[in-house]
Amino acid sequence: MNLNLKAKKQNTYDAIVVGTGISGGWSAKELSENGLNTLVLERGRNVSHGDYPTATLEPWDLPRNDEIPYEEREHYEKQLRTGYTIRESTKHWWVRDTDQPYREIERFDWIRGYHVGGRSIMWGRHSYRLSDLDFEANAREGIAVDWPIRYSDIEPWYDYVERFAGISGEALGIPHFPDSRFLPPMELNCVEKHAREKIRQHFSDRVLTIGRVAMLTEPHMGRGPCQFRNKCIRGCPYAGYFSSNAATIPAAEQTGNLTLRPHSIVNKVIYDAETGKASGVEVIDAETGEMQEFYARVIFLNASAINTAMILMNSRSDRFPDGLGNDSGQLGRNLMDHHFRVGANGRFEGFQDRYYFGRRPTGFFIPRFRNVESNDRDYVRGFGYQGSASRENWSRVVRELSIGNELKELAQTPGEWTMGMTAFGEMLPHEENRMWLDFENTDKWGQPTVVFDCKFRDNELKMREDMKNDAAEILEAAGFKNITTYDNLGAPGLGIHEMGTARMGRDPDTSVLNEWNQIHAVPNVFVTDGACMTSAANQNPSLTYMALSARAANYAAEELNKQNL
């Protein structure tokens, strides 16, 4: 008994954070900076900042032009679906599907990275605020449920996280595309600048701007700046972009209040029926399989949308037979991503004497212009474009008639300028788009496995017509030739923006979380990763996860101080 009490005391913290990705890093930083003794659990291995084994390898240091051996592909059946994630230089950041199986009723591309920092190491770094066009959309259109917050609730927290993270970009003053606290923008190249000007002349509602990215164009809080190597996905030894490893976790460590525990798979949240609160979490040691419990006054779930929902679904009790906090039955439902891989490409005749120096690790962005003032399309919501212009490189010589000396000479001159853009569109929340647990088929740690039944529906498919045609129209107006369009629907998950499985809402009967990201019925459990999203908007979501995490963590700390939790 005494031993148990001692063990329990040793395993007791003020706060527990589950997950170390974009949102978990922020929860950890804010909770620990508020003086809370914080345990951070990560199911994968530790990755300290700088521990990026391929970060400085050159093309010739990598075998097979960075392709993995064919026989390894069977381990990455699903992770390979993106086409860019599983390379010799990056495969260590992604799970092996043979270790982490899941089932698909409808195809779902669940692209995961299990290690400290999670996908904050490999993310696309685009960072855009949502606006009230997004927060009011569900209520305005009678879709799903209303967001319990508005832009004014989150605006100061966008400010707050941007000041720390460092977002480079250009202020435009567009109400539905709010400006961030910007570091100087990266620059558009010649053809992109030309296109921007033509677009401005032709379309009053469209603007091409440089991507707003969590990349440092000047030194910032001891990090960066970006060296324009464009090897971001391998991890950045210069801390040129925001990641948990480079930014939030070191900040949390600095407080002296952080305990980081890798190889810790959270199996369930422990519910105490007497207090009506969670008392801690049950953890499987990923290396030994041993089960342990950890306790805290407040628990933040930041395991990413699917895994957070999975933990809650697996936390069954008499009070919550269908999963912790699942009174509404909405847990695992309303699964969303973005739909993309639709757009256009074109060639540009001109600027043949112009080029660039450095590998700019981002492209341009064209913010949403459809259904802004009024809904005049045969679908709701909208999309933005991401793209870039560049001169064709040496690979063009493969299709040329020359070989030998001629080929070599030809390769030394870059080809024509081309520009491509792909649209990222909003996916609507839909109850039938969902994931659940298969308790019969367990994985090697004895955990239930995830089953997906989620697909793009009518609104997305209708939107894609505009996504494709508007891209061609823009390129045409900007003077591009040989314009070709494409539309490769793929499947949800491919955007690696999975979200919505434990949505925020005003009503406990129809949502899992309240306006502070607290589980309605279990107020000391917070969910601030993608699971909380009530709608997807069309913007890349990570910045919003940062802001919501910081907001909720500071709220939780205040409530703890007031003895309200």
Next chain:
Amino acid sequence: MSMDRREALRRSALLMGGVIFAPSAIGVLNGCQARPGVDWSPEHLDRSQARLITILVDMIIPDTDTPGAVEAGVPAFVEEMIFVAYNEDARQEFISGLEAFENSVLEEHGSSYADLEPEVQFQVADSQNRRAVGGEHTDDQAAQFFLVMKELTVMGYFTSEIGATQTLRYEKVPGRYDACIPFDEVGKTWAT
């Protein structure tokens, strides 16, 4: 030797039926010995296949004022792509394409490709390239084999240190981004 003079010599050698291989490549052709700077002893290809691949790689990207694809280790790159990165079907297709290529040479010239005079080797390579990229012979196995060789040679070479840093331009750590500058300030295509 200046670039122009060397280039002129090579061209005249080609026209006059002379030896067009740089001396460094010849050792490889005579029995596939690894030579200094080229660490290749074929693991999967037999000797005649390896000779064919080495000669084709050299035809596609020869030594000029910068070292060519053989010196850059591209024959070994090709073998590794075929035998490690490709699946069994693609591998079989490559090998049967290689055989089709050899057969077509045998039919037309009465000898194996490796035994042809270098200028004939160039002509055969050039003509297969034209068939393949001309787009009218997509079902021609020999031409398709040549195209795969060309793709792999180009990829292997321009991602090699020699190809990227000597023939093209590469900056390990650019440190800045100049968005719109005269081409002359860069001078060559970026390797990446």
